[in-house]
Amino acid sequence: MRELLAAREDFPDCWSTLEPETVSTFEELFREVGGRGKAILEIGSGYGFTCVLLALLGAAEVHGVEVIPPVVQAAEKFARRMKQPVPVFFRQADVSRGLPYADARFDVVLMIEVLSHVVVTDLASFIREIVRVVRPGGYVIVSDGNNARSWKRRRENYRLWERFDQGPPTTGNDTVFSHKIAVPYIALRREIAKKTAPSLSSEEANTIAAQTFGFNAAEVAAAARRFVETGERPQSPFRRGICPIEPIHRMYIEQLIDPLEVRRYLRATGCEEVVCGPRRVLPFERLWTVVPRLTFLLTNGFKITARKPRR
Structure with a gap:
């Protein structure tokens, strides 16, 4: 694992990090799903750290799908840094439009800190698409830090x-809840409008940018x-309490x-053993078994494990 962590230092500005203390978390997850010798898909694979780690732990093959082309290229470069070839394979695709894989292709599908970034109009259909590529008896694992039931997370978000x-934008070492903001989305929309229609005055471009909140690049250009x-x-106009969309890559x-x-949508697909709870063990974990809805008011993140039924 030292090789993996050393190679990670070449990618200091990525949003998907693999810190030493998180390795044990992924090792535990790998054991949970019996990952050795299995085919695994990570949706939203970022710079490929998790995929490479799972391959090093003994998965037969690990596939990663990511929407941003340069990030896919960086993931491929990262995998090549390993001393021995690893069975990892990366693809570029917008998963909100469907997964580019055959039915029942994988034993395990992971979404780690990704579901909250995918722009979908029908979450139930998206969950069905995830389950489609899982083999009978295989697992779906969804883990995310953006729990809508947490009052603290809502306030921060x-x-x-x-x-x-x-x-x-943030400057220097400043962050907003651990996030750096290089270019606000309103500025991106202004650039798109001006590039689409160079005759726009600065005031007109500003107006279009201010009145296209939630638009993607194509929609801003059309406006x-x-x-x-x-x-x-x-x-x-901007509406507080509504999640904005990054217009260029169309991401939340x-x-x-x-x-x-x-959990309800996973059960609707026929998945069994759907376990839904906090991502981390809490001092008050007994509350989960008694009043799960109360538990989710107090924890920012959640983890869901579901198993597709065997035929």
């Missing part, structure tokens, strides 16, 4: 969303063209996810 969309052609102004920044809703 509302502030985070406003800062990411409206700015200002800019429509304004130039017809004078019609978009009508979507820390959307809130209801774990009990995810």
Whole structure:
């Protein structure tokens, strides 16, 4: 594992980190699903650290799918840093539009800190798509730190969303709840509008940027063209409590996810042994077995493990 952690130092600016203390967490997860000799898919594989770790632990093959092309290339580079070849395979795809894999392809599918970033209009359909690629008897594991039932997480995320969309950017070593903000989303929308319609004045570009909250790049561009052609102004101002969308890569920044809703959708697919609880052992863990809804009011993160029934 020293080799893995040493190679990670070449990627200091990534959002997916593999700190020494997290290795034991993934080792425990690997044992939980009986990962040795299995085919594993990580949705939202980022820079590939988890995929490489699972391969080193003994998985037969580990696949990672990620939306941002340069990140996929960095993951491939990271895997090549290992002294011995590792059975990891990366693909670029927008998983909100479907998974580029055959039915029943994997023994285990992981989503670690990813579900809260995927822009989907129908969460139930997305959960069905995840289960589709799992073999009978295989596992789905969803772990996320954005528990919609946590009052503390909601309060923090509302502030985070406003800062990411409206700015200002962070400077130096400053962060907003551990996040650095290089360019606020409103500035990205302004750039898209100006690039699409160079004739826009600065004031007009600012107006379009301010009134296209929640738009992706294509929608911002369409709004800019429509304004130039017809004078019609978009009508979507910033709304506090609504998660913004990063317009270029079409991703949420820390959307809130209801774990009990995810559990319900997994059960609806026929999954068995759906275990839903806090990500970490809590001093008051007995509450989970008695009043799970109360437990989720007090913990920021959740973990769900589900097993697809055998035929």
